[in-house]
Amino acid sequence: MNIIVCIKQVPDTTEVRIDPETNTLIRSGVRCIINPFDMYAIEEGLRLKDKFEARVTVITMGPPQAEEALREAISLGADEAILVSDRLFAGSDTWATSYTLSKAIQKIKDYSLVICGKQAIDGDTAQVGPGISAHLDIPQITYVKKIEEMCFNSTENGERSESRATHSRDSYIKAERMTEEGYEIIESPLPCLITVVKEINEPRLPSLKGKMKAKSAGIKKWEAKDLDVDPDLIGLNGSPTKVVKIFTPPPRKGGQILQGDPEEVSEKLVDLLKGEIP
Amino acid sequence: MDYLLTEEQIMIRDLARQIATEKIKPVAAKYDIEGIFPWDIVKVMGDSDLFGIYIEEKYGGTGGGVMELVLATEELSKACGGISLSLAATALGTFPIILFGTEEQKHKYLPDLARGKKLAAFALTEAGAGSDAAAVATTAEKKGDYYLLNGTKQWITNGGEAEVYTVVASVDRSKGARGAATFIVEKGTEGFEFGKKEDKMGIRASATSELIFSDCKIPKKNLLGREGMGFIVAMKTFDQSRPGVAAQALGIAQGALDLTVQYVKERKQFGKSISSFQGVQFMLADMATEIEAARALIYATARMTDSGAKKISKESAMAKLFASDMAMKVTTDCVQLFGGYGYMRDYPIEKFMRDAKITQIYEGTNQIQRGVIASSLIKEKAA
Structure with missing residues (x-):
């Protein structure tokens, strides 16, 4: 079984400050890390690898230095790493990014599960995971906090067109999906894409042998020409999102605390809610 | 550096x-x-x-x-x-x-x-054989293709938790140090039990306990080296391990100093941070310098050991002696800089002082280390 984990290299936001003049992030000198939510995605992939003897491939789309993030994933135990990188991809929004990543995943062909972190800590959109599944036309389960069951039958691998409606329970995943009120249990045929939340596991630390392996591991590099992408759908041109303005929201004003006996306070509150300032 | x-x-x-x-x-x-x-x-x-x-x-x-x-x-x-x-x-x-x-x-x-x-754990010390390691009273009696081990080892680090024990025992008490041998003993061997687990001042996350051998049958193939080599095995082992104790002391000192630098910057008295006082600054400077000196000595000793050098007892003893005395001094001064807070268990600094103390004592007290260094000096002069 092949598992694909999509990761993103992000600036360590605990160290990022905002330039008060330009309202943009001060990125210089800030350490880059693997998006923390993606660490849970990698860990879940590695646990499934131990359980099913699966192969874990890690993909990232980003600038050349994102290779560091891939090497870190290898030091943790990932088998293979692919860097999707090209100047033509620059300026991609979540639509273009998920389109491009889906094309890279299609190039890998043989996969049963795609795992993403629920969102990246720099953009916080939570759109790329679901976007990839839409572009690949495979089911998705977002905000997964536990994989309850997973069954994998190799003969069905890669087949997904018809088997989806009538799938026998040969190849499926059953997962707990976190919601605001509680959780849902969702079953889906494979291949499927899941996004994971931090409750799902505790990421491991790298091993020394893993770090040594990562140092010399070969990382595949795919450019736009290596992927079957429509040039109009990638990079800035392929991105429907237009950033009109970036600003720091004004700090929230302090609330008002009403004091007095309950009757008095409730009257005041009703007036306030009605918009009649006392 | x-x-x-x-x-x-x-x-x-x-x-x-x-x-x-x-x-x-x-x-x-x-x-x-x-x-x-x-x-x-x-x-x-x-x-x-x-x-x-x-x-x-x-x-x-x-x-x-x-x-x-x-x-x-x-x-x-x-x-x-x-x-x-x-x-x-x-x-x-x-x-x-x-x-x-x-x-x-x-x-x-x-x-x-x-x-x-x-x-693993190494077992040499006994109630009556501490610094005088040659006084080991645990006996290993040869019986054909096995030995019968009898006696009690004391204060064994990792005791009870480790699976593999290297144990020094006497095969011939009349020969003293030349009558010792070292054996590999596995946890679970019949006749091998654990005694009291010690309640210690520091390094409390480490297990220290007694090993009790009563007619414990050890196959001959578990003898390390030869009969009579027990004391040599112990001494050569300590030559390798002392830089490790020194590194433990070094880490404890550095950990304490790191916390202390942070604390003195935050702690305000007389309207300013106490790190602005020269008396405090000089203490910090002395501590950092002594820590770095210990690190340089330890690393040099470790590299010399790894190079395959034959005579390393003196250097190894120096590294352990210097680093552990330094750690005791530095951690004591760190508690001093934390003041009343430093004495309280709610603050993490007093633990460093308690943990540091053992490094002056075990794997040869610092008095024994001085003995090793001095005897090497005298031997060198004679040669």
Whole structure:
């Protein structure tokens, strides 16, 4: 079984400050890390690898230095790493990014599960995971906090067109999906894409042998020409999102605390809610 | 100071540092209070390959030596001098096998030790044989193809938790030091029990207990080296392990200083941060300098040891002596700078002082270290 984990290299936001003049992030000198939510995605992939003897491939789309993030994933135990990188991809929004990543995943062909972190800590959109599944036309389960069951039958691998409606329970995943009120249990045929939340596991630390392996591991590099992408759908041109303005929201004003006996306070509150300032 | 570490040594240091900061620091106080063995951390250290950093690759390690062990022990000790000891004491119990084991013995024991699947311990000390190691009263009586072990070992680090014990016993008491031998004894061997688990002043996350042997049958193939070599095995083992104790002391001192620098910047008296007072600054400067001097001595000794140098007793003793005396002084001064807060258990600094004390005592008291150094000096002069 092949598992694909999509990761993103992000600036360590605990160290990022905002330039008060330009309202943009001060990125210089800030350490880059693997998006923390993606660490849970990698860990879940590695646990499934131990359980099913699966192969874990890690993909990232980003600038050349994102290779560091891939090497870190290898030091943790990932088998293979692919860097999707090209100047033509620059300026991609979540639509273009998920389109491009889906094309890279299609190039890998043989996969049963795609795992993403629920969102990246720099953009916080939570759109790329679901976007990839839409572009690949495979089911998705977002905000997964536990994989309850997973069954994998190799003969069905890669087949997904018809088997989806009538799938026998040969190849499926059953997962707990976190919601605001509680959780849902969702079953889906494979291949499927899941996004994971931090409750799902505790990421491991790298091993020394893993770090040594990562140092010399070969990382595949795919450019736009290596992927079957429509040039109009990638990079800035392929991105429907237009950033009109970036600003720091004004700090929230302090609330008002009403004091007095309950009757008095409730009257005041009703007036306030009605918009009649006392 | 840049010690020109190799790429691999930097990896080991960074990995140990990550384990120390992310895994050990948050639980150090808990283990200190409860005094239970930190198996969860030991597992993390094992999965990260830290137990194999001084063991050859063909036995499942990563092929380093004392220098690698020193780097890891230092980093781990910055967070907890007790938890780091699970590694350092395993190395102490493993060195006799590395130095004197047969191929068969090495292949049997080293791979599990390198992976951290099993821990080791070294057992020399007895109630009546501390600094006078030649006074070992535990006996090993030869009976054909096995030995019968009888006696009690005391204050054995990793005792009860380790699976593999290297035990020094006397095969012929009339010969004194020349009548000793070292044996590999596995936990679970009939006639091998654990006695009292000690309640200690410091390094409380480390297990210390008695080993009791009563007609414990040890196969002949578990003899390390030859009969009569027991004392030599112990001395050669200590030559290798003392830089490790020194590194533990170094880490404890550095960990204490790091907390103290942070504290004196935050603590305000007379309307300003106490770090602005020259009296405080001079103490910080002295501590940092002494720590760096100890580090330089330890690293130099470790590298000399790994180079295969034959005579290392003097240097090894110097590193242990200097670093542990330094750690006691530095941690005491750190408590001083924390003032009343430093004396309170709610603050993490007093633990460093309690943990530091043992490094002046075990694996040869610092008085014994001075004896080793002096006798080397006198011998050198005579030659």
